Amino acid sequence: MLIKRKEFLQVGSLASAAFMMPKFLKAFEQPQMVPPGNKVTVILQLSGGNDGLNTVIPVRNDIYYKGRPGLGIARDKALLVTDEAGLNPALETFKSLFDDGSLGILNSVGYPNPDRSHFRSMDIWQSASASNEYITTGWIGRYLDAQCKGCDKPTQAVELDDVLSLALKGEESKGLAFKDPKRLFETSNGKYFKDINTDHHNGEEAVDYLYKTMSETISSADYIYQQSRLHPSAETYPSTELGKDLKTIASLIFSDINTKVYYVSLGSFDTHVNQENQQKRLFTELNDAVKAFVSDLKKNNRFNDVLITTFSEFGRRVAQNASGGTDHGTANNMFFISGALKKKGVLNAMPDLADLNEGDLKYQVDFKNVYATMLRQWLGADDTAILGKKFDYLDFI
Amino acid sequence: MAVSNRLKNQHLLWRAGFGPMAENAADMDTISQKDLWALLLKTSSKKPEKINVAQNLVDGLFKGVQDVSRMQKPELTNDQKKMIREQSRDDIKNLNIRWLEEMINNEAQLREKMSLFWHGHFATRVINSYFQQELLQTIRENALGNFKDLLHEVSKSPSMLSFLNNQQNRKKKPNENFAREVMELFTLGRGNYTEHDVKEAARAFTGWGFNFKGEFEFRTMQHDDDSKTVLGKTGNFNGDDVLDILLAQQQTAKFITQKIYRYLVNEQVDEAHVQWLSKRFYDSGYEIKNLLEDIFTSSWFYEEKNIGVKIKSPVELIAGIRRLLPMELENDQSQLLFQKVLGQILFFPPNVAGWPGGKNWIDSSSLMIRLRLPQILSANDILDIVPKTDDDLQGGMMEMASKKMKEVTRGGTGKIDWVMVAKIFEAVPREKLLQKISDTVLQSKSRVTDTVLEKYLNKENRENYTKSAIINLMSTPEYQLC
Numbered sequence: 100m101l102i103k104r105k106e107f108l109q110v111g112s113l114a115s116a117a118f119m120m121p122k123f124l125k126a127f128e129q130p131q132m133v134p135p136g137n138k139v140t141v142i143l144q145l146s147g148g149n150d151g152l153n154t155v156i157p158v159r160n161d162i163y164y165k166g167r168p169g170l171g172i173a174r175d176k177a178l179l180v181t182d183e184a185g186l187n188p189a190l191e192t193f194k195s196l197f198d199d200g201s202l203g204i205l206n207s208v209g210y211p212n213p214d215r216s217h218f219r220s221m222d223i224w225q226s227a228s229a230s231n232e233y234i235t236t237g238w239i240g241r242y243l244d245a246q247c248k249g250c251d252k253p254t255q256a257v258e259l260d261d262v263l264s265l266a267l268k269g270e271e272s273k274g275l276a277f278k279d280p281k282r283l284f285e286t287s288n289g290k291y292f293k294d295i296n297t298d299h300h301n302g303e304e305a306v307d308y309l310y311k312t313m314s315e316t317i318s319s320a321d322y323i324y325q326q327s328r329l330h331p332s333a334e335t336y337p338s339t340e341l342g343k344d345l346k347t348i349a350s351l352i353f354s355d356i357n358t359k360v361y362y363v364s365l366g367s368f369d370t371h372v373n374q375e376n377q378q379k380r381l382f383t384e385l386n387d388a389v390k391a392f393v394s395d396l397k398k399n400n401r402f403n404d405v406l407i408t409t410f411s412e413f414g415r416r417v418a419q420n421a422s423g424g425t426d427h428g429t430a431n432n433m434f435f436i437s438g439a440l441k442k443k444g445v446l447n448a449m450p451d452l453a454d455l456n457e458g459d460l461k462y463q464v465d466f467k468n469v470y471a472t473m474l475r476q477w478l479g480a481d482d483t484a485i486l487g488k489k490f491d492y493l494d495f496i
Numbered sequence: 497m498a499v500s501n502r503l504k505n506q507h508l509l510w511r512a513g514f515g516p517m518a519e520n521a522a523d524m525d526t527i528s529q530k531d532l533w534a535l536l537l538k539t540s541s542k543k544p545e546k547i548n549v550a551q552n553l554v555d556g557l558f559k560g561v562q563d564v565s566r567m568q569k570p571e572l573t574n575d576q577k578k579m580i581r582e583q584s585r586d587d588i589k590n591l592n593i594r595w596l597e598e599m600i601n602n603e604a605q606l607r608e609k610m611s612l613f614w615h616g617h618f619a620t621r622v623i624n625s626y627f628q629q630e631l632l633q634t635i636r637e638n639a640l641g642n643f644k645d646l647l648h649e650v651s652k653s654p655s656m657l658s659f660l661n662n663q664q665n666r667k668k669k670p671n672e673n674f675a676r677e678v679m680e681l682f683t684l685g686r687g688n689y690t691e692h693d694v695k696e697a698a699r700a701f702t703g704w705g706f707n708f709k710g711e712f713e714f715r716t717m718q719h720d721d722d723s724k725t726v727l728g729k730t731g732n733f734n735g736d737d738v739l740d741i742l743l744a745q746q747q748t749a750k751f752i753t754q755k756i757y758r759y760l761v762n763e764q765v766d767e768a769h770v771q772w773l774s775k776r777f778y779d780s781g782y783e784i785k786n787l788l789e790d791i792f793t794s795s796w797f798y799e800e801k802n803i804g805v806k807i808k809s810p811v812e813l814i815a816g817i818r819r820l821l822p823m824e825l826e827n828d829q830s831q832l833l834f835q836k837v838l839g840q841i842l843f844f845p846p847n848v849a850g851w852p853g854g855k856n857w858i859d860s861s862s863l864m865i866r867l868r869l870p871q872i873l874s875a876n877d878i879l880d881i882v883p884k885t886d887d888d889l890q891g892g893m894m895e896m897a898s899k900k901m902k903e904v905t906r907g908g909t910g911k912i913d914w915v916m917v918a919k920i921f922e923a924v925p926r927e928k929l930l931q932k933i934s935d936t937v938l939q940s941k942s943r944v945t946d947t948v949l950e951k952y953l954n955k956e957n958r959e960n961y962t963k964s965a966i967i968n969l970m971s972t973p974e975y976q977l978c
Contacts, residue, residue: 218621222847231676235852262837263859265846273859287864291952295944295972302942305763305805308855309863309973316860372574422574 136404138477139352139359141345142239143385143409144264146366148217150378151414151431152450154190155204159183162452166418170374170425180204181445189382192390193434200443201393201402202436203495207450208469209430209462213413217369217427220412225266227467227486238470239360240269241485242478246359247272252319256360257351259344267362273312274362275319280347284324287316326354334395341365341388349395352405359478368411371424393436402438406477406496409434410466416458430462433469435495442495468493501525502935504798505532510939510978511760511806512536512792513605514815518822518913521920521936533792537785540607544636547594549587550626587625592835592842593828595632599815610639610784612811613759615842616850618650618682620659626710628843631655643752643782644743647682651739654706660848663705665698667720672698675738677848683742685751689727696724700733749778753787760791762802763854769796804939804977807857810838810866812978817870817970820937821917823910825873834869838862863976870970874963875909918962926958933965940974 157163158174159182177185178194184204186194196202212230214220223230227238236244239256246255248271256267256274267274277283296317299310330353336342341363348361365385370377389407396402414431430450450460471490474482483489505524509516513536516524599608614635622628631653638646650656651674657663660674675698679689703719706712714734724733729741742748753774757765773790780786791797808816814834825831835841839862840851924932930946930953952968954960969975 219847233847233849235856261861262839263861268856268859276859276861286868287860291968291971292867294948294951298945298948299942299973302940303805305807305855305977306940306942306973309807309858309976312858312860312863313867313973316864319860 138404138406138479139361140406140408140473140477141348141361141363142266143407144266144362144364144366145368145381145385145409145411146221146364147369147411148220148413148415148427149368149411149431150370150374150425151206151411152417153374153378153425154187154382155206155432155445155449156185156187157183157449157452158185160449160452163417166452168419169423170419183449184445187378187382189379190386192386192393193436196393196436197444201438201440202434203440203443203446205433205435205446205464205469205493205495206448207430207460207463208410208433208466209413209460210465210467211462213429213459213462215413215427215429217412222265224410224412224466225264227470235265235268236270237264237266237268238474238485239267239362240265240273242269242360242474242480243267243272243274244269245480245485252315252322254319254322254356254358256362257323257358258362259347260362260364264362264364267360274360275316275323277320277323278344280320280324280327280351283320287320293317323351323356326356327351329354332395334391334398336391336395337384337387339384339388341384342391345388345392346395349392349399352396352401353399370415371420371426372422374419374424389436397438404439405437406439406473407434407436408469408473414460417452417455417460418458428459429456430460433466437496440495446493446495464493465490472496499798499800499803500935501528503803503939504529506936506939507798507803507978508532508536508792509605510812510816511609511797512788513609514599514812515819515978516936517819518916518920521820522923524936529798530793533789536606536792537789539603539605540640542604544598544602544604544607544633546633547591547598547629549591549594550584550629581623584623584625588623588628588843589829589832591625591629591632593831595842596811596815596831599811600818606788607636607639610788611636612809613756614639614646614650616845616853617755618656619845619848619850620655621844621847622655622659624655624658624710627653627655627658630710640785640788641783643784644740646784647743648736648739650682651678651735652704652712654710654712657704657706657712662701665702665704666718667699667702670695670698670702670720674698674704675701678739679742681849683748683751684745685747688745688747688751693726696726697738699724700726700738701735704735743782746774746778749782750774753777756787757791759853760788761797762805766796769794800941804941804974806978807854807976808978809851809853809857810835810840810862811842813838813866813869813976816978817873818910821873821910821966822913823873824913825910834865837865858976863973866976867971867973870967870975873910874912874967914959914963917966918959921962929958929961930965933962934969937966937969938972938974938977940977942974944969944972944974 152163153170153172156172156177158177158179164171172187174185176188178188178191179185180194180197193202210223210230214223214230225237226234228234243253243256247253253272254275258264258267258274258276259278260276261278263274263276292313296310296314301307327347327350330350332346332349332353334346334349336346344363351358365381368378368381393402396405410433411431413427413429415425415428420426447463454461467486468490471482471486472493474480474485475492476496502524505527506516508529599612602608618635620631631650634649634653638649660677661671662674665671665674672694676694679694679697680686699720703715705715719734721732723730726733726738726741727745731737750770754765754770757770757773773787776790777787814831832841839857845851920936921929921932930949934943949968952964954964
């Protein structure tokens with residue numbers, strides 16, 4: 100009943116809804132009121148090709164240390180999680196999550212015939228295509244197509260960015276990209292746009308499509324902004340871009356919004372030169388933001404409903420280069436963070452550095468298996484339809 | 497509803513070029529389509545002047561660091577490589593902006609419009625500004641010529657050879673990348689060849705590469721001299737032979753015609769028209785100009801169902817605004833940012849398949865920016881967004897965008913020559929002014945009703961009325977169509 104009442108109040112204009120909201124109702128706006136069980140995922144894209152071998156360090160591997168005389172992270176510096184694996188020293192939160200049983204590490208994720216170009220490999224990851232096919236929609240976009248058939252607001256997947264990534268573009272529906280719900284609301288709610296939108300009646304297909312998109316944008320922006328104000332996060336986040344983005348995401352997760360996928364990127368991890376400092380800086384931003392985010396989720400009893408996934412378009416070459424950096428590689432590791440992991444810790448074998456392909460790791464797990472698992476086991480979606488093919492599920496969720 | 501003469505002419509200008517310009521928009525009521533087409537052909541008849549951005553040959557040569565590293569050349573230090581890479585990126589930015597200027601201001605509208613088509617068809621994405629500049633010139637010179645010549649020349653361009661790894665295509669160690677794409681994307685289309693054809697064709701292209709000077713080079717030592725079988729033909733083929741075999745297939749004419757039809761006429765393909773066009777294209781020996789003449793002089797091209805139904809590409813949108821509204825941009829680099837946030841950066845196609853186009857241009861973010869673009873250009877709005885910096889080639893392209901956002905957004909505005917714009921409508925009586933402006937700016941049948949529009953118009957005087965009408969009409973979903 101209460102939820103219905105709240106929805107009723109939201110129908111009115113924002114100002115009046117906030118004004119009219121009696122104190123006693125506000126008292127009910129406690130975190131426990133949000134129904135648990137609404138599974139969402141936060142996809143964290145590490146753009147530029149994060150060096151996986153200095154993320155999860157094979158601390159017992161001589162080939163690693165031999166190939167990286169300057170860049171290799173010593174065993175006693177790494178945050179050991181198993182006898183043979185340690186995390187990058189800047190990833191303390193990830194170490195605590197590991198100890199907590201809330202972190203899964205999947206090694207050697209990639210795809211056949213890997214492409215070492217950033218944009219092409221990113222295309223492949225985002226569209227979930229094979230390396231020799233070109234798909235103009237993204238895997239989350241196709242998820243959105245399935246979720247938003249005939250719906251009026253494609254808010255099931257959103258990206259915290261000013262420009263929408265291919266990953267969130269479907270055939271019919273496309274996700275929403277925004278940095279700040281308020282600014283999204285302001286730019287799309289110009290009176291002129293609202294007026295011409297109301298004024299438009301049926302026309303040719305193309306013009307109707309444009310008006311439909313505009314109309315969806317206006318109502319989604321309105322909806323997202325309202326939701327973002329319902330239960331604003333009270334946690335203190337670092338004042339970095341990622342910190343702000345995760346705070347926005349947390350506020351939305353605590354609301355009643357129907358968003359299931361949040362997409363956000365961090366970069367650039369393209370560390371050809373002077374890798375150590377750059378990776379450390381980015382990992383610190385990642386570590387601190389995730390720390391606040393997880394703490395926030397836990398306080399609001401939502402950590403079991405959220406799955407944070409990280410990926411990068413490729414890993415980097417095993418051997419370091421001559422500029423204190425590493426060049427483009429292939430397979431890489433992924434992190435899974437949640438309070439509800441079925442399997443945790445290091446999920447498979449560490450990469451085999453003795454068996455390389457022209458200096459690069461051979462992939463052991465296709466990333467599309469990960470997608471299929473997330474789509475089916477977490478989001479309850481029809482992975483085969485979305486990926487165009489059946490991929491076996493992994494068992495970490 | 498009968499289609500007006502103006503609408504038909506503007507239709508031709510939008511499809512065969514980048515829309516009407518302030519200087520000729522007033523004449524669109526009177527000229528005939530036949531005369532306008534003749535004019536379009538005439539103004540595109542000259543060989544295009546080359547856009548030179550790579551300062552000199554050596555400069556350009558050393559710019560392709562990635563390619564350079566594979567060649568036997570004097571060792572460059574990392575700093576030198578970096579410097580060269582940055583120089584090359586700057587050059588490509590210049591190439592981008594200068595070519596865009598040609599689309600806006602060059603009278604050879606038809607040539608530039610078709611060059612943009614081929615630029616997306618033969619999509620390459622390489623860091624070497626010299627390679628890019630040369631390929632663009634090849635495309636612009638052959639844009640209205642013969643498709644056979646174009647295909648042969650592009651296939652031998654360092655830009656394509658390096659983008660599709662033919663430099664690494666050697667006897668006994670073939671690289672199939674180019675052989676596959678030339679069939680899938682440049683000639684036949686998927687499903688019209690086998691994997692075996694790809695393998696065999698790749699052997700024919702072995703030894704095709706380029707030298708330090710950025711010239712095509714056939715390395716006979718690396719060429720596989722044995723017999724190959726491609727599409728049922730057997731012989732000791734080289735790359736040129738395979739291209740000719742592909743061109744001999746009627747399917748190639750059909751594939752190209754269909755793609756051009758979607759680009760120039762309608763995303764919804766009329767099979768009968770394409771059938772007719774492609775046969776004539778094939779019989780002409782792939783004369784592009786003949787194909788265009790067939791399209792633009794047919795009566796069906798001017799039918800209502802083909803007018804105002806195509807979503808403009810970002811480049812068409814920017815060029816179109818700037819043609820009707822002559823303007824001086826405070827900072828012409830802001831156009832790179834517009835291209836980026838709208839999803840089409842010249843010389844940075846998403847992949848070898850080019851820009852998918854159509855509805856693909858549109859999502860919430862890109863649409864709202866499109867709707868605000870006229871306001872931004874006329875200094876009523878600022879673009880307060882920061883696109884992600886991508887790595888690879890775009891990284892350098894957009895570092896300007898993220899680091900110096902403030903300058904760029906301020907520079908995003910232009911000084912519009914409203915006096916010239918007012919001239920388009922000087923003979924129009926006040927009571928017909930809004931209708932005339934609407935008919936000049938928009939191609940779609942759907943229109944924002946006058947009563948809604950009137951609420952937002954500045955009625956102080958005729959000039960402000962005209963300004964506000966144009967900017968408001970350009971800030972509609974309808975204006976996204978041509």
